[in-house]
Amino acid sequence: MTPDQIVTEFIGACTRNDMDAACAYLADDVVYDNVPIGAMTGPAAVASTLGPFNATFDEIDWVIHHQVATGTAAEGVVLNERADRFRRGDTWVQLDVAGVFEIRDGRITLWRDYFDIAAFQRAFAPPSA
């Protein structure tokens, strides 16, 4: 697989909320860095953070506007621009994101997403009681 394919397949698994499939693309020491929130390390941390979050939605679609890759699966970099969309009931919310993925030995060693924390909070504010 190319770096581009690895990231595309990883994102596909995330949007199906198939954390087992997603984690198969992650290195044991993967760093998952949501820039304005903070970073975590390891596939288990990614799965236990993203899985329950994703599970609160009825449908997930991360639209890739641009994705550009360089290098090989042995050592590569993929950058993308995305609209991460999440549906609950009839309502879609969207977070505009720019992602950085570093690949080594066929797996993702760094996943860093740039976004605005205020936009995140607006999109994912808990429903009022």
Next chain:
Amino acid sequence: MTPDQIVTEFIGACTRNDMDAACAYLADDVVYDNVPIGAMTGPAAVASTLGPFNATFDEIDWVIHHQVATGTAAEGVVLNERADRFRRGDTWVQLDVAGVFEIRDGRITLWRDYFDIAAFQRAFAPPSA
């Protein structure tokens, strides 16, 4: 010039705050979109926004962590991950940014920077009186 070279030269001109040189890389209908703040159109708007802002600093250095390009100068895309650093006196401030550049006919038609508005405000808060 390749899309990669166009963006690298454009960024070099910005960090020298040479707005004439920078604007030579911008299409007449360029859109400059600071995602959490808003978008503007046209080289004159870019120059009149960025120039006076940059002029308040003694030194500017935008460190490019990754930059990946595809296509040609006729139609291309460049994505990068940067640390935009600004020095005033002895103090450097830094904004972590992911940038998207669309190129057409040798010039930049879209420059979109993803960052966190709270980080921007922390970095560039006016000095207290």
